[in-house]
Amino acid sequence: AGPLDHPGYVKSATCSACHGFAGASRSDTMPVLAGMDAAYIKKALQDYASGKRVSPEMEPFAKQALQLGVDDVAGYFASQKKAPTPVTADPAAVARGRTAAATCAGCHGADGKGDPSKQIPDLRGQPPGYLRNQMMLFKADRRSPGDANLKAIKTLMKTVPDQTFADLAAYYSSQR
Amino acid sequence: AAAMQGDFMPKGGKRVVVVGGGWGGATAAKYLRLGDPSIEVVLLEPNKEFISCPFSNLVLSGVRTLPSLTISYDGLRAHGVKVLHAPAVAIEPEIQRVRVGEGFLQYDRLIVSPGVDFIFEQIDGAGQGERVVHAWKAGDQTVTLAHQLQSMPDGDVFVLTVPPVAFRCPPGPYERTSQIAWYLKTNKPKSKLIVLDANQNIVSKTGLFRAAWKAYPNIDYRASNKVTKVDFGERVVTTEFGDRVKFDVLNLIPPQRAGAIALRSGLGGDDQRWCPVDHVTYESTKARNIHVIGDATTGLPVPKSGNVANSMGKITAHAVTRLLAGKPPVPMPPGNTCYSWVSDREAIAVVNAYKIENNKVVQIEQKLTPAQSPQVAQNAVGWAQSIWHDMLG
Numbered sequence: 224a225g226p227l228d229h230p231g232y233v234k235s236a237t238c239s240a241c242h243g244f245a246g247a248s249r250s251d252t253m254p255v256l257a258g259m260d261a262a263y264i265k266k267a268l269q270d271y272a273s274g275k276r277v278s279p280e281m282e283p284f285a286k287q288a289l290q291l292g293v294d295d296v297a298g299y300f301a302s303q304k305k306a307p308t309p310v311t312a313d314p315a316a317v318a319r320g321r322t323a324a325a326t327c328a329g330c331h332g333a334d335g336k337g338d339p340s341k342q343i344p345d346l347r348g349q350p351p352g353y354l355r356n357q358m359m360l361f362k363a364d365r366r367s368p369g370d371a372n373l374k375a376i377k378t379l380m381k382t383v384p385d386q387t388f389a390d391l392a393a394y395y396s397s398q399r
Numbered sequence: 400a401a402a403m404q405g406d407f408m409p410k411g412g413k414r415v416v417v418v419g420g421g422w423g424g425a426t427a428a429k430y431l432r433l434g435d436p437s438i439e440v441v442l443l444e445p446n447k448e449f450i451s452c453p454f455s456n457l458v459l460s461g462v463r464t465l466p467s468l469t470i471s472y473d474g475l476r477a478h479g480v481k482v483l484h485a486p487a488v489a490i491e492p493e494i495q496r497v498r499v500g501e502g503f504l505q506y507d508r509l510i511v512s513p514g515v516d517f518i519f520e521q522i523d524g525a526g527q528g529e530r531v532v533h534a535w536k537a538g539d540q541t542v543t544l545a546h547q548l549q550s551m552p553d554g555d556v557f558v559l560t561v562p563p564v565a566f567r568c569p570p571g572p573y574e575r576t577s578q579i580a581w582y583l584k585t586n587k588p589k590s591k592l593i594v595l596d597a598n599q600n601i602v603s604k605t606g607l608f609r610a611a612w613k614a615y616p617n618i619d620y621r622a623s624n625k626v627t628k629v630d631f632g633e634r635v636v637t638t639e640f641g642d643r644v645k646f647d648v649l650n651l652i653p654p655q656r657a658g659a660i661a662l663r664s665g666l667g668g669d670d671q672r673w674c675p676v677d678h679v680t681y682e683s684t685k686a687r688n689i690h691v692i693g694d695a696t697t698g699l700p701v702p703k704s705g706n707v708a709n710s711m712g713k714i715t716a717h718a719v720t721r722l723l724a725g726k727p728p729v730p731m732p733p734g735n736t737c738y739s740w741v742s743d744r745e746a747i748a749v750v751n752a753y754k755i756e757n758n759k760v761v762q763i764e765q766k767l768t769p770a771q772s773p774q775v776a777q778n779a780v781g782w783a784q785s786i787w788h789d790m791l792g
């Protein structure tokens with residue numbers, strides 16, 4: 224049985240236009256969904272649909288997923304084999320990022336594995352461009368603006384110089 | 400073609416023939432094989448390589464090259480799709496055969512995704528299109544138009560004509576306007592671009608294009624100016640009101656209809672222009688066991704876009720797989736995102752999500768990006784990489 228036999232497939236077929244077949248994104252800007260924690264996917268979709276997490280691309284598709292059955296959609300991507308990004312990172316940036324990542328380890332773990340029980344996402348193998356962009360959005364309070372639960376991460380991001388984001392992104396992206 | 404005589408590839412088990420290896424057909428062929436590897440899939444496509452229309456407006460402005468939009472069919476072959484580089488000549492619905500070369504292929508189900516053809520006869524002087532540069536199918540035409548634009552002397556006038564709806568890619572002519580205007584502003588500041596639009600206003604993303612064009616005073620946009628005549632000798636186009644407009648370089652985008660093979664095979668609706676289909680299976684309402692997808696279809700609240708054709712390919716592959724296994728099809732809604740580049744580095748987008756209600760496609764929401772930005776352009780690149788791989792990888 225392949226990805227198309229999962230009951231969530233018929234509710235998720237439109238997503239591969241951006242996130243790749245079965246959530247294995249090929250590009251630097253679109254996050255990998257394959258193997259992502261189901262509860263985190265569900266929360267992200269709810270945040271997009273309500274407009275809390277702002278994305279013109281995701282808002283309509285999140286609403287679609289909620290109408291069709293968000294648990295099936297989240298379950299579909301969560302059940303796929305994790306597929307790290309094919310985008311490669313510069314080893315020197317990875318090394319710098321490893322050092323800089325010490326401040327993030329408290330929440331994301333040393334390698335970026337995250338913690339599903341606290342809905343802290345797994346950063347490993349995500350495309351570097353996507354990770355970097357999300358850090359910039361946190362820093363500018365443009366990802367879920369005003370969300371009280373994200374105060375700590377945003378305060379921390381404000382202390383990180385912009386150039387360091389690329390290093391952090393390279394590091395987490397290169398982890399498996 | 401010598402080999403294609405009689406029943407040149409006798410059918411063994413279940414077989415689906417796909418006509419057209421563009422956005423709809425390539426996707427359908429791949430997903431049929433993913434869904435049920437016991438189905439033999441034969442794809443008929445005269446072109447040796449796939450060339451993407453999305454991003455081809457950037458070839459005109461020199462921001463992208465055509466080779467960067469060209470993809471091999473080897474990915475489909477690796478999925479077990481039998482790719483035949485030959486056109487379908489005719490369809491015989493009653494006996495479930497497609498004529499190819501001097502022979503035929505038997506099918507259980509047929510998927511037709513022939514894209515659009517041009518209605519040259521609505522433009523007096525266009526003949527059979529011999530001298531028309533439309534660049535509305537990416538390939539040689541794109542290169543020709545890019546060359547004409549890039550080699551035109553500073554001060555010359557570029558005229559772009561937009562046909563009445565419905566046509567392939569509603570925002571396409573306005574993305575092209577933006578790219579040409581950006582190129583002229585940067586490279587030929589004395590030149591201007593006259594846009595003669597048959598429609599009453601910019602058809603898609605109107606406000607966002609208007610905002611983008613504030614940076615391009617070289618655009619002379621004229622709504623409700625339908626071009627009905629062209630004189631290549633005098634280098635003049637004439638509108639339905641008799642206005643004559645001189646051009647140095649002309650990009651004439653002609654009125655469009657479904658690809659000829661679909662209309663010739665009786666799949667056209669009352670308008671004899673586009674093909675009506677079921678909203679769940681994409682089976683033609685005119686012929687059994689034949690499914691039509693992509694730009695050729697009508698009656699759904701969706702734009703004629705590559706993203707929609709890709710959706711339809713996946714949905715139809717799923718439905719056909721189920722039908723051939725004797726199971727009922729599962730309703731699956733399409734989706735759409737159209738990115739448009741308004742300069743060399745900024746883009747805008749329109750996003751449409753749908754659901755199926757009472758076996759009809761219904762829009763849930765349409766959303767526009769709030770403004771043009773480099774981030775949207777980056778997302779456009781990401782979309783292209785992902786969707787090309789989804790089709791052909």
Ligand SMILES: Cc1cc2nc3c(=O)[nH]c(=O)nc-3n(C[C@H](O)[C@H](O)[C@H](O)COP(=O)(O)OP(=O)(O)OC[C@H]3O[C@@H](n4cnc5c(N)ncnc54)[C@H](O)[C@@H]3O)c2cc1C
Pocket residue numbers: 418419420421422423424443444445446451452453454455456485486487488512513514515534535536537567568571658659660692693694695703704705706707708736737738739
């Ligand atoms: C300038 C431009 C920009 C665009 N930008 C975008 C964009 O950014 N995003 C987007 O989503 N869409 C965009 N589009 C629209 C998109 O290209 C079309 O909607 C899409 O190609 C439709 O897919 P299709 O399968 O219906 O047709 P096509 O992709 O055209 O495929 C049809 C195929 O059928 C083949 N064929 C025709 N007749 C036969 C026959 N008798 N036998 C065998 N094969 C046959 C043709 O050779 C062709 O390869 C753009 C279009 C243009 C022109």
